[in-house]
Every structure is written in C-alpha cells, then in structure tokens.
Amino acid sequence: MQAGIGTEHDLLLQQKKKNVNKKRLDTWLLLLPTLGIFIFFFLLPLFFLFITSFKNFDASTGVGNEWTLQNYIKFMSDPFYLGVVWRTVKIALLTTLITIIISYPVAFQISRSKGRARNYLTLLVLSPLLISMVIRCYGWVILLSNNGVVNNTLLKLGWIDQPLTLLYTELSVVIGMVHVLFPYMVLSIMGSLEKIDPSVIRASQNLGAGSFRTFFSILLPLTLPGVFAGSVMVFSLSVSSFVTPAILGGPQVKVMSYLTYEQVAVMLNWPYGGAIGFLLILIATITIIAYSKILARSEKGVAIQ
Amino acid sequence: MSRKLPKYFFNFVCLLVYIFLLAPIVVVLLSSLTTTEYIVFPPEGLTLRWYTELIEHPEFMQSFTLSIIVAFGTAIIATAIGTLASLAVVRRQFKGKTAIVQLVGSPLLIPSVVFGVALLQFYSWIGLAASPLALILGHIILTVPFVMRLVVASLVGFDRSIEQAALNLGAGPMKVFFHITLPIIKSGVIAGAIFAFITSFDDLTVALFIVSTDVVTLPVRIYTYMQYQYDPIITSVSSIMILFTVVLMLIIERVLGVGKVFSSKN
Numbered sequence: 185m186q187a188g189i190g191t192e193h194d195l196l197l198q199q200k201k202k203n204v205n206k207k208r209l210d211t212w213l214l215l216l217p218t219l220g221i222f223i224f225f226f227l228l229p230l231f232f233l234f235i236t237s238f239k240n241f242d243a244s245t246g247v248g249n250e251w252t253l254q255n256y257i258k259f260m261s262d263p264f265y266l267g268v269v270w271r272t273v274k275i276a277l278l279t280t281l282i283t284i285i286i287s288y289p290v291a292f293q294i295s296r297s298k299g300r301a302r303n304y305l306t307l308l309v310l311s312p313l314l315i316s317m318v319i320r321c322y323g324w325v326i327l328l329s330n331n332g333v334v335n336n337t338l339l340k341l342g343w344i345d346q347p348l349t350l351l352y353t354e355l356s357v358v359i360g361m362v363h364v365l366f367p368y369m370v371l372s373i374m375g376s377l378e379k380i381d382p383s384v385i386r387a388s389q390n391l392g393a394g395s396f397r398t399f400f401s402i403l404l405p406l407t408l409p410g411v412f413a414g415s416v417m418v419f420s421l422s423v424s425s426f427v428t429p430a431i432l433g434g435p436q437v438k439v440m441s442y443l444t445y446e447q448v449a450v451m452l453n454w455p456y457g458g459a460i461g462f463l464l465i466l467i468a469t470i471t472i473i474a475y476s477k478i479l480a481r482s483e484k485g486v487a488i489q
Numbered sequence: 490m491s492r493k494l495p496k497y498f499f500n501f502v503c504l505l506v507y508i509f510l511l512a513p514i515v516v517v518l519l520s521s522l523t524t525t526e527y528i529v530f531p532p533e534g535l536t537l538r539w540y541t542e543l544i545e546h547p548e549f550m551q552s553f554t555l556s557i558i559v560a561f562g563t564a565i566i567a568t569a570i571g572t573l574a575s576l577a578v579v580r581r582q583f584k585g586k587t588a589i590v591q592l593v594g595s596p597l598l599i600p601s602v603v604f605g606v607a608l609l610q611f612y613s614w615i616g617l618a619a620s621p622l623a624l625i626l627g628h629i630i631l632t633v634p635f636v637m638r639l640v641v642a643s644l645v646g647f648d649r650s651i652e653q654a655a656l657n658l659g660a661g662p663m664k665v666f667f668h669i670t671l672p673i674i675k676s677g678v679i680a681g682a683i684f685a686f687i688t689s690f691d692d693l694t695v696a697l698f699i700v701s702t703d704v705v706t707l708p709v710r711i712y713t714y715m716q717y718q719y720d721p722i723i724t725s726v727s728s729i730m731i732l733f734t735v736v737l738m739l740i741i742e743r744v745l746g747v748g749k750v751f752s753s754k755n
Contacts, residue, residue, distance in 0.1 A: 207581070214577035215589065217570040218633060222592055226630045229611035230599070236610065286506050293503045307738075312510060314734050316691045318708045319727040322715060323513020326520060326528055326724075333516060333530045363513065395495050424600030426694045431712070441602040448606050449698070461603035472598050 237458035246454045255459035265443075265460075272439040273467075275354060275429075276422040279361040280415045283369045286362070287414070291373035292403075313367050321431040324360050325351060328432075352436040360428040365421055369414040376410030377403075412478055420471040424464060440464045514731060521724035528721050539725040549726050552710040556690055559621050559706060563628040563689040568682040570629075571636030572674075578637070579644040597634050604630070605698035612699065619701035627699060628689040635688065636681035643677025683741055687734075 237255055242248035259265045294305045312320060327333045328350040335347040350356055380403070388398045426441040433439065438446070440460060447457035516530050521539055523532035543549060577583075578590060596604065608627050617623050651673075655665045671678070693708040700709050707730070715723050 208583065211577050211581040211583050214573045214581075218574040218593060219589065221570070221626065221629055222633075225608065225611070225626045226596065226604070227592070229607035230604070232614070233603070233607035233610055286509070289499060289502050290506050293499075308507060308510065311514075314687060314738060315514060316708060316727075316730055316734070318691075318693050318711050319517060319730060320513050322711070322723065322727060323515075323517045325715070326516050326530060327513060363510065366510065420598070424602070426600070426602045431715075441600055444600075444602050444606060445697075448609075454606075454610065457606055461600070461606055464600050465603055468598060468600055 233458045234462060236455050237462055239455045241453050241455050246452050248455070255456045256463070258456070259459060259463060268438050268440060268443055269463075269467075271354065271437070272423055272441075275357055275361065275439060276419050278354075278358050279365060279422045280419045282358065282362050283366055283418050284411055284415060287366060287369035287373055288411075291370045291377055294370070295374050295377040309370050310367050312363060317364060317427045318431065320363060321360050321428055324356065324363070324432055328356050328359070351432065352434050354433070354437055357429050357433040357437050357439075360432040361422050361425065364425070364428055365418045368417050368421065372414030372417065373407060373410045376407040380406050409478075416471055416474060416478065420468050423471065424468045440467075517724050517727045518731060521721055521728045523721055526720065528719060528724060539721040540729075542722060543725060546722065548705070549707070549710060549722075552705050552707040553729075555621065555704065556707040559624045559628060560686045560690040562621065562625040563632055564682045564686040566625065567629045567632040567636050567685045568678060571633045571681060572640050572678055574633075575637050575640040575644055576670075579641055579647075593637055594634050596630050601631065601692075601694040605695040608695065609698040619699055619704040621704070623699050624696060624704070624706065625689075627695045628685075628692060631692065631695065632685035632688050635684040639677045639681040639684065640674060643674040647673060679744070683737075687737075 236247055238251055238253065240248035240250045240252045240254065290305075290309060294302060294309065297305060325332075329335075330347045330349070330351070332351070334350060335344075338344045339347065384402060384406075385398060388402050393401065424441060426445065429437060429439045429442050430445070433442070435442075435446070441464060444457050444461045444464065447453045447460060451457075520528050520530045520532055522535050522537070523529055524534035524536045524538065525532075574593065578586065605627075612618075612623055647670075652665050652669050655669050656662075660668070691708060692706070693712055696706045696709050697712070700706060705713075707726075711723060711726060
C-alpha cells in the first residue's frame with residue numbers, strides 16, 4: 185500500500201519534472217533565433233573590435249600583431265582629439281537645451297488639444313521620425329548653404345551684405361540635431377504633462393496665481409522628471425549620432441562618431457578607429473546609466489518608446 | 490483682452506516650431522520642381538523634368554529596389570524572431586532573463602557607427618561579402634529591440650484564460666498561437682514590423698560600412714551622390730521617398746490608427 189502511494193507520487197513527480205523540462209526546452213527554442221543572431225552578429229563583432237583596439241597599427245594589413253595601449257593613450261593625450269570630445273559634448277548639450285525650450289510649448293499644446301486636432305498635431309510632431317534622416321539633413325543643406333534659402337532671404341531683406349557661413353558649422357549640426365531629436369523630447373514631456381491632474385492647475389488659478397506663477401510653481405516642477413528623462417535620451421542619442429554631423433558638419437566639424445568613421449574608412453587605421461569607438465560607447469553608456477538611475481529614483485518616471 | 494495676449498504669443502511660438510519642423514521637408518519637395526540646372530528655392534518655373542531624368546539614372550532605381558528588399562526581409566525576420574523571444578521573456582521564468590533582455594536592448598545604446606565598424610571587420614574575417622543578406626543581418630540587430638518593446642507591451646496584461654480555454658477545448662498549441670494569441674497581439678506585432686521596415690529603409694550609418702560598389706542602399710546612394718553633386722536629381726529622388734513614406738503612413742493609419750500605433754509605443 186505504502187509502496188503503491190510512493191510510486192504514484194514518484195510518477196507524478198516525474199511527470200512534473202518532464203513538463204518542467206519540456207517547458208524549459210521550448211523557452212530556449214523561442215529565444216534561440218534572436219539569441220543566436222545577437223551572439224554571432226552583435227556580441228562577437230564588438231568583442232573582436234574591442235580586441236583590435238588594443239593592437240598596433242600596421243600600414244599594410246591595418247591591424248598589427250602587437251598588444252598596446254597606445255591607441256587609447258594617443259587619444260587621451262592629444263589636445264586635438266580632446267577638442268573633438270569637447271565639441272561632441274558641447275553640441276549634445278546645446279542640442280538638449282534648445283530641444284527642451286522648443287519642445288515644451290508644443291508638448292503643452294498637444295496635451296491640451298483633443299480629438300482630431302490632437303491626432304494631427306501628434307502626427308506632425310512625429311513625422312520627422314518617419315522621414316529619412318538623410319533627406320531631412322539634405323533639406324537643411326538647401327536651407328543653410330551659402331546661396332541657400334536663409335542667406336538669400338537675409339540678403340534680399342538687406343540685413344546682411346555677404347552670405348553668412350551657416351553650413352558645415354557647429355550651428356548647422358545643432359540645428360539638424362534638434363530637428364532629428366525633437367520628437368523624443370516632446371513625447372517625454374507629454375508623458376509627464378498628462379499625469380498632472382487638471383484640477384491642480386484650476387486650484388492654482390482660483391487661488392489667484394497668474395499664468396506665469398502657475399507655470400513656474402506648478403507645471404514645471406511636476407514635469408521635471410519628464411524633462412530630465414527626455415534630456416538624457418536626447419543627449420545620449422546626440423553624442424552617438426553620425427548621419428547629422430556627417431552631412432551638416434562633414435570634415436569641418438569633426439565629432440567622435442565622424443572621427444571613428446574617418447579613421448576606419450579613410451585612414452584604414454582599424455585599431456585607432458576601434459579605440460575611439462569604444463570611448464564613444466563609454467560616454468554614451470555613462471549617460472544611459474545616469475538616465476536609468478534617475479528613472480528608478482522618480483516613480484513618476486516616463487517611459488519613452 | 491490682456492489675458493488673451495499670452496495665449497496668442499504661445500500659439501505663435503508653437504507655429505514657429507511647426508514651421509521649423511516642416512521647413513526642410515517642404516524645401517526638398519518644392520525644389521524638385523525647378524527648371525534650373527541647380528537647386529534653388531523657391532523653384533523657378535515648374536517642371537517634372539527631374540523626375541523623368543531619373544530614367545537616365547538607373548542606379549537610383551536599383552538602390553531603391555535593394556532598400557525595399559532589405560527593409561522587407563529585415564521587417565519579416567526581426568518581427569518573427571522578436572515575437573518569439575518576447576513570448577519567452579514575458580511568459581517564462583528562466584535563469585539569465587535580465588541579461589538576455591539587456592543584451593537584446595543594447596543596440597539602442599551602442600552608437601551605430603561603432604556597430605557598423607565592428608560588423609565590417611567581422612564580415613571581412615568570415616568572408617561574408619556585401620549582399621542583401623549581410624545588410625539584413627545587421628539591420629535585424631538594429632530593429633529587434635523596437636519589435637520586442639512593442640510586442641512585450643502588447644503581451645503584458647494579456648488574459649491567458651482565453652488560451653487555456655482553447656487548449657481545454659482541444660486546440661493544439663500551434664492552433665492556439667495562430668488563432669488566439671497572434672490576433673490579440675496583432676497591433677503590437679504590426680507596429681513592430683513597420684518600425685523595423687522604416688528603421689532599415691532609413692539606415693545610413695551601418696549600411697555605409699557594408700555596401701560595395703554593386704550593392705548600395707538608397708540612403709547610401711543619396712549620401713555619396715550629394716558629396717560630389719548638387720543638382721535637383723537628389724531632390725526628386727528624396728521627394729519620391731517622402732511620398733512613399735506618406736503613403737505607407739496613410740495605410741498604417743487606415744489599418745491601425747495613429748493613436749494606436751503610438752500608444753502601444755509607450
């Protein structure tokens with residue numbers, strides 16, 4: 185009798201174990217295609233490039249045989265390259281600041297509108313995300329070049345005598361970058377604006393606060409988490425972006441991503457290009473870690489994307 | 490009256506921002522109609538000459554076809570494997586889940602220039618030449634994170650008792666997936682596929698490293714062309730691409746609705 189119960193129990197256990205094993209097996213089957221592609225075509229290539237960045241440069245093959253820290257030391261000790269780092273960060277900071285300023289009113293307007301108007305405004309704001317980045321930047325080339333729209337208009341108005349150099353400057357890169365990254369900030373700010381209870385604003389107005397007072401004492405503090413989250417997002421995307429600085433800045437406004445490209449594609453110096461690339465990853469990662477820390481700290485954290 | 494003044498000012502500021510957003514796109518569209526040999530805005534005269542002239546540049550058409558093939562392949566594969574992985578991530582408990590989720594999300598954090606360089610080095614080592622497949626593999630990495638975010642979002646809060654009911658009624662797991670699960674998470678899956686398509690179609694950074702003289706995607710073709718030439722051909726090619734995107738968006742709007750696409754985005 186006892187033995188009988190025992191075997192039945194064992195059988196049940198075995199059955200359960202089998203089920204668990206089967207489940208475990210098909211869990212890995214579900215993951216296998218994605219995991220396989222990510223290991224082979226993402227992790228391995230990056231790992232090899234990381235190793236390459238510790239090799240010396242060989243003029244004939246690109247990658248030499250000796251191990252060295254020289255690539256990193258060269259970058260960190262040369263004022264020219266440090267200048268490029270500073271320019272990259274400066275452009276990203278300016279982009280972030282301008283994006284906040286111009287996104288806020290738009291986010292506010294959209295969060296106030298309803299129905300159709302809201303849909304169209306949302307589409308308008310997000311449309312830059314859907315149209316090819318190369319084309320948008322090309323539009324800015326037409327607008328900002330020496331005989332472009334902006335210069336021609338200013339000349340016609342008689343405000344300037346000679347065309348201003350707008351294209352291939354830090355200014356043109358920042359303009360293009362703001363245009364590209366604007367939607368991320370709007371989405372982020374909209375997220376936290378929508379969480380505000382409208383009665384709070386009415387209360388503030390009923391108590392006699394004007395529009396400015398209401399904005400600075402109520403709206404702005406309550407949406408700061410959204411502004412913060414959006415800023416770090418825009419900053420890190422702008423630090424690592426390549427298309428905009430390549431088209432609107434070119435060799436005249438070198439940023440880290442362009443430097444990586446140039447070292448590899450023009451100079452064929454793989455180890456050095458790799459080293460610059462990994463320093464760029466380091467900068468981008470530090471901001472992202474800060475980002476997730478901030479998100480974790482504020483419960484009102486806004487999910488972007 | 491004085492209370493309305495800030496409101497007018499506010500609306501005016503918003504209007505300026507909308508003009509800023511649309512300016513480069515409008516400029517490209519309109520300058521494609523110019524009769525001059527160079528790009529000028531506003532266009533002088535109106536002609537479709539730069540569109541017909543495209544016939545003499547078959548390389549743009551080739552690149553367009555290649556870009557479509559690559560984007561289509563990427564969208565299908567990335568959506569398929571991303572959906573499977575999302576199922577595992579949302580519904581199963583297993584060791585190393587956090588690590589896997591982080592790994593699959595990390596292409597969003599790695600600058601694509603660095604990924605492009607790494608991929609080029611890797612491809613040359615394993616001897617994989619520039620081909621649609623080589624491009625698709627790179628683009629899958631770029632797009633799976635988007636697909637998984639969207640599909641995971643639509644799987645969270647899924648009422649599994651419906652699936653259980655189907656299973657109890659004798660449906661096999663495959664049947665349950667295709668008749669119950671997939672239709673319910675449809676909007677997330679379709680949105681994922683669309684984002685994958687657009688991201689792949691738009692990619693310049695990674696493709697720039699992988700292309701060869703014969704295999705050139707449209708963004709790379711446009712980028713290299715405008716390094717040397719400044720004629721309205723580029724604006725007509727770009728206008729066609731913009732119209733293509735607009736048509737795509739209209740179809741999506743019909744199928745899903747804008748609000749839905751972007752609400753599932755969060």
